[in-house]
Amino acid sequence: MPHLSQVMPAATLPARRTRSALGDPAPLLAGAAPARRASSPGGGPARRTRATEPVSASPEATHRLYLDHQASTPMTAAALAILLEVSERDYANPSSTHRSGKRAAARIETAREQLADATGALPEEIVFTGGATEANNLAILGAALHATERGRDPKRRRIITLPIEHPSVLAPARHLAERGFRLDIAPVQGNGRIRLDALDDLLGEDVLLLSIQTANNEIGTIQPVAEAAALAREHGALVHTDAAQALGRTPLDVEAMDVDFASLSAHKCGGPKGVGALFVREGPNRAPILPITYGGGHERGLRPGTQNTPGIASFGIAATEAVERLRTDAPRLAALRDELEAEILSRIPDARINGAQDHRVPNATSITFPGVDADALIARLPDLDLSAASACHAGTPEPSHVLRAIGLTTEDAYSTLRLSLGPYAAAHTIPRIALRIADQAPPLRAP
Numbered sequence: 001m002p003h004l005s006q007v008m009p010a011a012t013l014p015a016r017r018t019r020s021a022l023g024d025p026a027p028l029l030a031g032a033a034p035a036r037r038a039s040s041p042g043g044g045p046a047r048r049t050r051a052t053e054p055v056s057a058s059p060e061a062t063h064r065l066y067l068d069h070q071a072s073t074p075m076t077a078a079a080l081a082i083l084l085e086v087s088e089r090d091y092a093n094p095s096s097t098h099r100s101g102k103r104a105a106a107r108i109e110t111a112r113e114q115l116a117d118a119t120g121a122l123p124e125e126i127v128f129t130g131g132a133t134e135a136n137n138l139a140i141l142g143a144a145l146h147a148t149e150r151g152r153d154p155k156r157r158r159i160i161t162l163p164i165e166h167p168s169v170l171a172p173a174r175h176l177a178e179r180g181f182r183l184d185i186a187p188v189q190g191n192g193r194i195r196l197d198a199l200d201d202l203l204g205e206d207v208l209l210l211s212i213q214t215a216n217n218e219i220g221t222i223q224p225v226a227e228a229a230a231l232a233r234e235h236g237a238l239v240h241t242d243a244a245q246a247l248g249r250t251p252l253d254v255e256a257m258d259v260d261f262a263s264l265s266a267h268k269c270g271g272p273k274g275v276g277a278l279f280v281r282e283g284p285n286r287a288p289i290l291p292i293t294y295g296g297g298h299e300r301g302l303r304p305g306t307q308n309t310p311g312i313a314s315f316g317i318a319a320t321e322a323v324e325r326l327r328t329d330a331p332r333l334a335a336l337r338d339e340l341e342a343e344i345l346s347r348i349p350d351a352r353i354n355g356a357q358d359h360r361v362p363n364a365t366s367i368t369f370p371g372v373d374a375d376a377l378i379a380r381l382p383d384l385d386l387s388a389a390s391a392c393h394a395g396t397p398e399p400s401h402v403l404r405a406i407g408l409t410t411e412d413a414y415s416t417l418r419l420s421l422g423p424y425a426a427a428h429t430i431p432r433i434a435l436r437i438a439d440q441a442p443p444l445r446a447p
């Protein structure tokens, strides 16, 4: 197992951000990059490619083509190395006060700073969780619990969200709707973007929380979070964004978005599964929230339980790398994705691209093949790993709620593939993927 320093050059380790309450920006290591803002990614120093290459067991290495990076991404070499290194060396309980415990705790604090750097947050605003599902539940249920138990305004009992949110947003929101809250679903346009005029009509002084995703996991559409948050603020509502699909795919800045809560997931950006974080605004505009599970006082008392030290440390490196890669990856992947779409459309002219083509993550596409059963198509393409709908829906007979909400018929929803490329997608594979899909789709067309 290589030591971290062998796969992660010192210069790529993050610097403390300027806003840090811990004092002047002090590089963790001599030669580290100056503090960066998330809104201008890629300003960091040159990086050895080794640090972001996939581990050798990646699907590409075994000659499969993995096209489902919205569902999960392979861990980067550096993220895997630190996961193993921390598991091996910093196994102590991070709450223990002895030296080993303090070393483990320091790993977590380094990752907290890395996540803060990657998102424009302060380190103390990062609460580590067991993934974005948990972060979404904590934000929505925790804000509602605070409102009912400590809130000064008993009228704020309404929640607004979008019909295309992930189930881990919709389910807790519906749970609250069965317990005295009112749930309003703000309509989206055919491209998946929220209708800001309709949101404005829905907002009022009784709204507690607007939950609006940053990027969608099926169609890749990026929402105008800052604009929606500005409208919500006019009515004194809190704002949560599910940014699980955004970190490392589009610049992410909690300050620029002006949100109170933001959910993150490690396994969508080169880190391990079962790790995530919730940004919870601190300072004079501290976001009101209570824990939804009880135990020790870990993570500001909001997420009790011994932290997953290796996973968190690994998430920190993965997030840093993902943001550093963004400047080069985003245009490269968008060009490959556009080529893939063009190749498919040139062979199947009635195929349709879903989502906002001018506002979407660079690596993903959702394509409807009218009259073609997507599951049957996937079955004919055993060399490609792709999905008909979100992984969270896979195996359920329901058509994708996202595709239905943007106006697709049930039949078209069942005829849709989502394809997403990873950071190491190779240009020469694109025509082959398009050809394989275009070869197999037409024979499946319903008569």
Ligand code: PMP
Binding pocket: 070, 071, 130, 131, 132, 133, 134, 136, 166, 168, 213, 215, 216, 217, 242, 244, 245, 264, 265, 266, 267, 274, 275, 276, 392
């Ligand atoms: N939100 C979105 C938009 C997602 O895509 C996912 C993962 N499918 C989640 C939340 C849940 O993340 P996790 O797997 O970390 O619980």
